[in-house]
Amino acid sequence: MFRIGQGYDVHRLVEGRPLILGGVMLPFDKGLLGHSDADALLHAITDAVLGAAALGDIGRLFPDTDPAFEGADSRVLLREAVARVNAAGWRVVNVDATLIAQAPRLAPFIDAMRANIAEDLGIDAGSVNVKGKTNEKLGYLGRQEAIEAQAVCLIQKA
Ligand SMILES: Nc1ccn([C@@H]2O[C@H](COP(=O)(O)O)[C@@H](O)[C@H]2O)c(=O)n1
Numbered sequence: 413m414f415r416i417g418q419g420y421d422v423h424r425l426v427e428g429r430p431l432i433l434g435g436v437m438l439p440f441d442k443g444l445l446g447h448s449d450a451d452a453l454l455h456a457i458t459d460a461v462l463g464a465a466a467l468g469d470i471g472r473l474f475p476d477t478d479p480a481f482e483g484a485d486s487r488v489l490l491r492e493a494v495a496r497v498n499a500a501g502w503r504v505v506n507v508d509a510t511l512i513a514q515a516p517r518l519a520p521f522i523d524a525m526r527a528n529i530a531e532d533l534g535i536d537a538g539s540v541n542v543k544g545k546t547n548e549k550l551g552y553l554g555r556q557e558a559i560e561a562q563a564v565c566l567i568q569k570a
């Protein structure tokens with residue numbers, strides 16, 4: 413039996429924060445604001461994985477009011493979500509995600525993100541796809557005020 417899940421996240425770009433996407437620190441003059449490390453890509457994937465198994469969402473598992481998750485490494489949160497999905501009898505088949513970032517250019521970092529995500533999901537990097545898009549300079553994404561991520565995930569009953 414197969415199930416699909418979908419995830420979305422957006423975080424504001426601000427000065428004085430590191431830019432971390434897919435567990436990779438990117439050289440950029442701004443970073444994403446959040447209670448955790450604000451890795452929007454991993455948050456969208458976490459929600460897609462949880463969604464596929466009908467296990468709620470990232471904020472329910474890891475509330476942004478809990479000091480335990482302040483500055484949290486989102487890879488740790490993703491791994492915990494995957495552990496819960498596995499414990500419910502599912503394994504992740506593949507993930508496809510899109511990052512909408514007017515800047516910086518993501519292409520040089522995509523394979524490093526895929527490797528991290530694959531490791532956290534317990535699958536081959538060949539089953540993880542990450543795509544970068546600009547927002548054609550339109551709206552708050554186009555003005556570099558935020559970065560958005562969207563993801564889908566397929567799971568199979570183990
Ligand atoms: N932050 C980004 C955005 C895009 N790319 C790459 O450029 C291609 C064209 O993007 P458009 O938004 O102009 O359609 C896209 O397919 C990516 O390969 C990128 O590396 N980083």
Ligand SMILES: C[C@@]1(CO)OP(=O)(O)OP(=O)(O)OC[C@H]1O
Binds near residue numbers: 450477
């Ligand atoms: C990850 C968590 C928890 O630290 O906080 P944020 O980094 O603010 O991220 P968000 O995507 O808003 O929601 C999930 C949170 O509860």
